[in-house]
Amino acid sequence: MSLETTIDRVEGDETIAIIALDGELDASNFESVIETARGLYDEGVRRLVIDLEKLRFMASSGLVTLHSIVRIMHGEEPLDPEGGWATLHSLEGDKQSEVRLAAPQPAIERVLTRTGLDRMFIVHAYRDAAIAAI
Amino acid sequence: MALDLDAVVAPFREVGGALSVAIEDEAGMPVASTSADAAPATATVRGIAAGALAGGVVRLWGNGVDGALGGAIAESIAASLAAVPPSEPAADPRVAAHARLIESELAHGRTLQRSFVSLIPPEVPGYDVAAHYEAAREVGGDFFDLFRLRRRGHPLSVVIADVTGKGIAAALLMAFSRPLLHAAIDHTAGPAEALERTNRILVEERRSSLFITALAARLDLRTGRFRVANAGHEPPLLVRADGSPIGCLLGSGPLIGAFGRLDVPEVETDLAPGDLILLYTDGVTDARSPAGERFDEWRLIETVQGVRDGTAQEVVAAVSETVCAFQEPAEPADDITIVAIRRLPARS
Numbered sequence: 001m002s003l004e005t006t007i008d009r010v011e012g013d014e015t016i017a018i019i020a021l022d023g024e025l026d027a028s029n030f031e032s033v034i035e036t037a038r039g040l041y042d043e044g045v046r047r048l049v050i051d052l053e054k055l056r057f058m059a060s061s062g063l064v065t066l067h068s069i070v071r072i073m074h075g076e077e078p079l080d081p082e083g084g085w086a087t088l089h090s091l092e093g094d095k096q097s098e099v100r101l102a103a104p105q106p107a108i109e110r111v112l113t114r115t116g117l118d119r120m121f122i123v124h125a126y127r128d129a130a131i132a133a134i
Numbered sequence: 135m136a137l138d139l140d141a142v143v144a145p146f147r148e149v150g151g152a153l154s155v156a157i158e159d160e161a162g163m164p165v166a167s168t169s170a171d172a173a174p175a176t177a178t179v180r181g182i183a184a185g186a187l188a189g190g191v192v193r194l195w196g197n198g199v200d201g202a203l204g205g206a207i208a209e210s211i212a213a214s215l216a217a218v219p220p221s222e223p224a225a226d227p228r229v230a231a232h233a234r235l236i237e238s239e240l241a242h243g244r245t246l247q248r249s250f251v252s253l254i255p256p257e258v259p260g261y262d263v264a265a266h267y268e269a270a271r272e273v274g275g276d277f278f279d280l281f282r283l284r285r286r287g288h289p290l291s292v293v294i295a296d297v298t299g300k301g302i303a304a305a306l307l308m309a310f311s312r313p314l315l316h317a318a319i320d321h322t323a324g325p326a327e328a329l330e331r332t333n334r335i336l337v338e339e340r341r342s343s344l345f346i347t348a349l350a351a352r353l354d355l356r357t358g359r360f361r362v363a364n365a366g367h368e369p370p371l372l373v374r375a376d377g378s379p380i381g382c383l384l385g386s387g388p389l390i391g392a393f394g395r396l397d398v399p400e401v402e403t404d405l406a407p408g409d410l411i412l413l414y415t416d417g418v419t420d421a422r423s424p425a426g427e428r429f430d431e432w433r434l435i436e437t438v439q440g441v442r443d444g445t446a447q448e449v450v451a452a453v454s455e456t457v458c459a460f461q462e463p464a465e466p467a468d469d470i471t472i473v474a475i476r477r478l479p480a481r482s
Contacts, residue, residue: 116388
């Protein structure tokens with residue numbers, strides 16, 4: 001039940017960061033990844049690539065992580081009782097572009113599709129492509 | 135963190151053999167313990183050291199087949215820990231008392247959670263229905279609901295759902311959502327609309343950061359038509375009486391709580407006499423063996439294949455027992471819910 005989180009930054013642009021997840025994202029660690037994203041936001045990061053290449057498994061709680069990270073990058077606190085959901089309504093229709101996913105394994109892709117979270121994200125086949133596009 | 139786990143573990147890297155080490159805090163509450171027969175010592179000691187750091191350890195001991203080895207490992211960990219400045223204040227007896235209180239609250243929570251879920255299926259003439267529900271120690275958010283609708287023909291309504299995450303928050307949202315979904319099903323034209331309405335209420339009024347995967351279905355008892363709307367839940371398995379390979383009933387929309395609108399599709403299939411449909415939560419497929427393997431969908435299908443001609447109760451029992459054996463000796467980490475519905479063969 002382990003997950004390693006690696007953070008990389010892009011030289012010359014402090015508003016972009018890459019979070020690489022290695023292992024399994026589940027109920028035991030999904031909150032720590034949200035905290036990591038919140039820390040990055042506090043440091044000025046506004047655009048994020050989540051590198052899923054080495055993520056072998058994602059439980060349903062992992063979806064909360066992805067969803068919360070989008071809200072954080074939009075400047076919303078996930079638990080804000082007044083503003084939390086409003087942001088998402090404004091996302092309807094278009095995929096947001098501030099948080100992008102890179103290189104998901106087929107098993108992860110299936111979870112994203114089944115749960116409809118794929119409609120939130122632009123998914124890039126490669127990490128570098130995601131970084132270049134964001 | 136100042137402790138270099140690799141350095142602690144290095145001297146024991148080549149050592150196998152039986153080893154048992156336990157760590158306690160000041161109040162005598164176990165923080166971490168392990169007893170591994172013939173397991174590589176590295177992983178064991180790493181686990182203990184990590185647990186020790188998280189728990190703020192003040193006392194530890196070890197013993198194994200070779201008592202000196204356990205002692206040496208314990209000493210090494212102790213020395214390394216001593217070198218780490220304590221980040222937390224020393225353990226307080228009140229913390230231990232609090233931990234016991236939480237444990238007791240969790241037990242109450244589990245009892246309450248079970249009381250929300252009736253294991254006795256309603257009377258469904260012409261069908262064989264069985265369910266299994268097991269709450270995890272930490273209290274999860276599974277629920278299911280089987281009831282006859284108050285409309286013509288009294289179709290059977292089937293709901294299975296899982297609130298993401300664990301703990302009290304998940305259990306509370308489960309307790310809130312189950313009657314909401316029930317009422318929505320009673321007052322809408324079909325399962326998709328019921329899920330849509332539930333989503334709207336949860337998104338507009340509840341404002342939780344948790345999601346629910348939910349599947350709602352309606353079974354016309356006379357024709358065997360099974361209409362399903364699936365909001366991000368595991369697809370049900372279809373076991374045909376004609377012996378064809380076990381398949382999934384695909385087609386789903388986003389999970390409840392993530393978006394303002396669901397737009398979940400409705401799919402349907404006809405249950406012929408003898409056909410069985412199996413619904414389950416991710417506590418089944420995400421169950422993990424001690425070696426770290428997932429139970430996964432293929433083991434589920436294999437298990438069901440082995441009992442595909444059994445009664446609904448036999449199918450449900452086979453799945454729950456196989457999942458339980460797969461996880462042993464660990465307790466289930468997540469709630470496990472399984473529902474099987476078979477259309478009985480016509481009497482000849």
